[in-house]
Amino acid sequence: MAQTIAVEARNAVKEFGSGASAVRALDDVSISIREGEFFTLLGPSGCGKTTLLRLIAGFEMPSAGKILLNGQDITYLPPNRRPVNTVFQSYALFPHLTVAQNIGFGLEMQGRPASEVKATAARMLALVKMEAFANRKIGQLSGGQQQRVALARALAPAPKVLLLDEPLSALDLKLRKEMQIELKRLQLETGITFVFVTHDQEEALTMSDRVGVMSAGKLHQVGSPKDIYTRPVNRFVASFIGETNFLPASKVPGGVQLGCGAVVEVAGLTGTGTTTLTVRPEQVRLATQGEAGAIPATVRNLVYFGTDTHCYLSLSDGAEVIARLQSPSNGDVGLETGQTVALRLVQGAAQVLAD
């Protein structure tokens, strides 16, 4: 493979506690993060994403498995000897030091000459647009400013990998959007590998080159944002990222048959038995009666969202489907509750889930 791997976890297991009360925070996770990419670990709280980050940083040691950095085993190396820096959720800035001293701390600890520490701190301040605050104490900064200082402090020693532990969660929505753009810019400018932890699926989709979706200590899927949205491997990934419809179905030659009897074409499907079909609400369209592949349905409810209207439908077997219809210029999609319509699924949009 042409791309170099920056960080790798091999069969990493982390258990907290011991005996019967042991909690498995990380359950046999293997992952490869490429050099220079913006990688996001996405999952609900308690899914193990922060634990994985702490294993890479060296704050925790795995119960089993290995952590590699540029191919070298760093599993048991203490955090101060890993060329990896962290942006903490709480920022963890040193309150007794100034902004410039905070940013220079890592370089100073590495024993770099004072002139270099000063020059790098100044460059980092400029990078995060905080030049005017060099001599302020941390307590005199707003949350957004502290966030920038925390980023500058972690970037200053030019780490091989930058770890970000939900750094935007304490900011308000407007500032969060701003920082998302800022983070992406910093990552492109520095070329450093970013490993970003979040529970916010929108954040993950908009910023990342690749996303790893986790839950209950397991890594479910790794892929580009488009991959995981359009080709989720299982029910958890499909439901955690965006809204989706789940329809019970059984495999038939060439596709699956829904409970109402309609057959949906799915390519490359083999075998028989029951399965689940998933389709995003924006891939459900209205069809004209009698059109090939049209499925009859009844309108149950309509909710207007501005740009689109959510149409809650039920099929003849009672299965529920949500369709997200684009609102026309007058805002009226021309449907009424109780009306019988025909719907179709956009070709190739429906996915069969493994479980």
Added chain:
Amino acid sequence: MADRNFNATRLPGFTPIALIVFALLYLPIVLLVAYSFSGGYSVSLFEGLTLEWYRKAWENEAVQSATLRSLTIALSASVIATFCATLAALGTTRRKAFRGQTFIYVMINQPLMVPEIVTAVALLIFFASIKVATGYQGLGYLIAAHSAFCIPFAYLPIRARLEGMDLSLETAAADLYATPWQTFRRVTLPLLGPGIIAGAMLAFVISLDDVVITEFVKSGGQDTLPTYMMGQLRRVMTPEVNAISSVLLALTVLLLTAFFLLTRKND
């Protein structure tokens, strides 16, 4: 009206009771200070304004040597106690909860709970046998005894400070290439500073003030200021004692004010 929260200041008689309590607490002290400026020989009769008793106390060689001894002991004991207390506080807060943690707390705070007279008698017997064995008669016994009972007073503010400190700061220092020693030296210690100074000052005041243990442990001619003053009670009491007390009071108030300023939350 009926649903209002319980408020003690609304109870009948609250204000008069509060005033009486404050008067009982502070009036004797105010009188003590006032009589230290009295011209007469009585400690309970005011006869003209003078600084005579302050001069007398200042020139009294017994007071001089007792003061010097008190300060030597208090200074040594507070330094030793604060050092031990800092290590104890780091050892009990900077790690995961362990078996017997409560037992350790109790052990560290033992001097706060065991009756002082019991400790005093125990030390008297214990040190007596060492004196016999070694022949050493110096201030070391008093310094050792004071250090021991000052530890919990120094420990409590230091531990409070450590517990209020964000653990992720130390994690962040380690993440930024600081060795454990550098982390302690550059992050933990500077942040702990106010707690350590507060603990040392509290220990200093407690040592300066001690009578019971000192009285039992001291050898002949090792009077500290408080035991010297107590000795004076058996003779003729003059306002000289008031003058010494007033200076001691002023010093204590000064140190305790500094203590409260240092332990304030918004520093």
